Amino acid sequence: MSDATPVDDADFVRLANAALDGDISTDDGARLSEAIARDPARAAQFARLAMLHDALEREMNAAAAGRAVARRTQTLARFRRVSAVAAMLAILALLGWFSLRTTPEASAAEIVARLVASAKSGDRTYFLRAVGASQTAPVVKRGGRPAPSIDGAILYVRGRGEYVLARLDADGDEVLTGSDGARAWIVPPKGVVRVSRDPRRFSGALPGSQQGIAFIDPHADLAELARSYELTLRPAANAGALARIVGVRRSDARGGPKRIELAYEESTALLRAIRLENLPQARGGPRTVEFELVDDAPLAREFFTHAFHHDASRVVIEED
Amino acid sequence: MDPRTRQAFALWTQAQPAVSAFVFALVGDRAVRDEVLQDVALAVLEGFDDSKGSGGSKGSGGYDASRPFLPWALGIARNEVANARRRRGRFPTQLSDGAEHALVAAVAEVSEDERARLSHLAECLRRLDGRPREICDLRYRTDLSPARIASALGMQPNTVSKALQRVRDELRACIEERLAAEGAR
Known part of the structure; x- marks a missing residue:
């Protein structure tokens, strides 16, 4: 076992989401790994979050594909700059x-x-x-x-x-x-x-x-x-x-x-x-x-x- | 298609979302995940042809129909992730060996229940609009990192991460509401 700092509920959720968003530091990654390896309940919690992230990607893409032809995507409308090609x-x-x-x-x-x-x-x-x-x-x-x-x-x-x-x-x-x-x-x-x-x-x-x-x-x-x-x-x-x-x-x-x-x-x-x-x-x-x-x-x-x-x-x- | 291949496809189709989530949790990159999933799918089909453990694909052993399919597929996925790691080096996400091992068991345990819960996700997503939907769209459809979303929208990265967390919390609450309503009927 490593001596990584134990994590509470809120901290664990933050670390898990950061990992699944590809935005986690090496130290935090070690703390997350320690929590998952040590506690089956944490592993299950992380598994559920991973499945939620995966389903969100699938559903957001499905929703976009199903929209009407005339739909105007607003996603990047607030970008600071405009453009052309x-x-x-x-x-x-x-x-x-x-x-x-x-x-x-x-x-x-x-x-x-x-x-x-x-x-x-x-x-x-x-x-x-x-x-x-x-x-x-x-x-x-x-x-x-x-x-x-x-x-x-x-x-x-x-x-x-x-x-x-x-x-x-x-x-x-x-x-x-x-x-x-x-x-x-x-x-x-x-x-x-x-x-x-x-x-x-x-x-x-x-x-x-x-x-x-x-x-x-x-x-x-x-x-x-x-x-x-x-x-x-x-x-x-x-x-x-x-x-x-x-x-x-x-x-x-x-x-x-x-x-x-x-x-x-x-x-x-x-x-x-x-x-x-x-x-x-x-x-x-x-x-x-x-x-x-x-x-x-x-x-x-x-x-x-x-x-x-x-x-x-x-x-x-x-x-x- | 012969019955055995049909059975393999059916089991793989059912297991694929959980395997996909598992692989992404290990590699943290969509393109790598998709490549690994292709390798896993091939190995699963090969393993089906090599039933009762007479060698199987890439050291994973053939599929034993008397045992659950998902843990076997997750084992193959873990092997394929290890192969990809050897080819590519470090991934954005780097769980320890112990964490990976624990995650195999955890995904196999929660998969069925979680799949049922997530069947309500599409309906709950329809309630999402405005800035939260925009951020969610940029994260999950366009695959921008929180830092890139923050740059695009003129926000702080931490604010984007918190907004994404709020969205996920709300979606979870919505799913629970729908499950409760379903149970009450």
């Missing part, structure tokens, strides 16, 4: 180009036109999740520090080349990269803000950018993707389901995600999810990334400018 428009445009080549023209053209129109019609906020075994392999930057994680990042898109990608670094501080369509920028938690007239500058963190498919330049990315992917349309299986477009990288193509899947509402053409599978791993990072639409409320007009995201006192360096 050129990624979306680029994907849609390139897939549209593909569709015209690889599927019955009328339906593919119609769908893509609707998706593009929908993407242009308003702001979108996506939550990014890394999936798969390589999820925990961090991208290591020069200097040895891991790059901010794409897992849990928020991507804001407006559909005309504007985007903001919000990630957390190893210290839990927010790193923002983005573009207002004309100038790209990066706002780190502290230090200088850098701005560039190269719209691809600072876009390396966007999933797919390592493979030259950053989804922020429709014209350049389209050519590469058109060469490399076969496209299939999958209509919704029933009235409540999402329709899908699947792009599979051709066997003779080099680089890029092996498979791209877009899920959208047939009635509104609202793009609800993107999945990039089997991303090349040469420089670390996740194997698969999912984008989930969490909000489509309008963002502030100046949201995609760097100035919106930092104090006027910050030093701004124009790189070119």
Whole structure:
């Protein structure tokens, strides 16, 4: 037995929930372990809490899936910043180009036109999740520090080349990269803000950018993707389901995600999810990334400018 | 599907929520949990083909139909978590060996009763709205940590943790109410 401090009821519940929320210190973890190992009643209490957490995840996802098409997610509406994505428009445009080549023209053209129109019609906020075994392999930057994680990042898109990608670094501080369509920028938690007239500058963190498919330049990315992917349309299986477009990288193509899947509402053409599978791993990072639409409320007009995201006192360096 | 495979699927489907909760408690990461669960499901099916303990999958032994299924599946899950830990290193959650052992017995003991209680959870969740629902959604659907939720909503992490605790307490109370009402009928 260790000599860990005994815990009372309230303390045990706090420790158990902290563990199940992935938010427990090593010392508290040892106290929790001691309590569970020593007392079968505590073990049972922890087991019940674990089952509650598991059921909450299942039920919250089921509830979200069952909501009406017209529902507007309010989850992130109170975020301090707003957003937009050129990624979306680029994907849609390139897939549209593909569709015209690889599927019955009328339906593919119609769908893509609707998706593009929908993407242009308003702001979108996506939550990014890394999936798969390589999820925990961090991208290591020069200097040895891991790059901010794409897992849990928020991507804001407006559909005309504007985007903001919000990630957390190893210290839990927010790193923002983005573009207002004309100038790209990066706002780190502290230090200088850098701005560039190269719209691809600072876009390396966007999933797919390592493979030259950053989804922020429709014209350049389209050519590469058109060469490399076969496209299939999958209509919704029933009235409540999402329709899908699947792009599979051709066997003779080099680089890029092996498979791209877009899920959208047939009635509104609202793009609800993107999945990039089997991303090349040469420089670390996740194997698969999912984008989930969490909000489509309008963002502030100046949201995609760097100035919106930092104090006027910050030093701004124009790189070119 | 042959009858034995059908039986394996039926037992696994029933046990899966408890095994899922157990694995998550040990690894603290959804993606890792899902990977481990896939390995557990495969091992369970292999173990079913290897009944009466003639070797079984990955040292767990075949399934003995005269004994309860869930403890056997939890044993497999614990082995698979250990395998994943060897491959990946430390997980966010790190219970001691003694705690893991105690948890296997505890999950097997409370699973059936807790499953019945949690069947009321969906109805109780419908009562949740406003900021509590928003926080709950960010935690359980979007999988943000309390610290990330706090950052997103401009709150203190401790405030988010307490809010989540209040939500869970309220849901527990709601479940108890519904169980009591059910018992009174």
